[in-house]
Amino acid sequence: MEKLKNYVRNKVKPEGSIAEGYVAEEALTCNSHYLLGVKTRFNHPNRNNDGLNPTYKFQVFQSIRQKSVDNDPSCNPELFSLACEPESNVTSYTVCVINGVRFLVHDRDIRRTTQSNGVSTPDPIVETYYCQLEEILELTYIGNHKVVLLRCKWFDTGIASARSNVASLKIK
Structure with a gap:
């Protein structure tokens, strides 16, 4: 209820303001998924962002997996299993x-x-x-x-x- 009250801009006609604010927020939410280069309040980085991407794969692990694919004798099976995800x-x-x-x-x-x-x-x-x-x-x-x-x-x-x-x- 408080969220809807925050949409009110015109106190004479609050129903129209609530509907207008709700539609504007829904449009912003929907469009923020498609605007990759634009910073919105829904996709901005956290305040204490360390700059690390959680899906980042280390180059060392990629090279170990590639050595296993190439049947390199220096690739240890234990090391290969650690290079893959648990x-x-x-x-x-x-x-x-x-x-x-x-x-x-x-x-x-x-x-x-x-x-x-x-x-x-x-x-x-x-x-x-x-x-x-x-x-x-x-x-x-x-x-x-x-x-x-x-x-x-x-x-x-x-x-x-x-x-x-x-x-x-x-x-x-």
């Missing part, structure tokens, strides 16, 4: 075992006395970071190749941890 079904897990260490998603691990939802970067040369594991996803590619993705909430432990080997985190 299957549409994604599996989500709450537990993951990596190198014998069991990790739990933070939401599941919050009520336990011994928690193992943290992941850290133990390299002393690089600055130490710590994260809470939020989500575990498994993507399946052609040839039953699988990739596990870990979504984490990262924290910078800061310079204090380098001096004392004790990390202090301020988690809100």
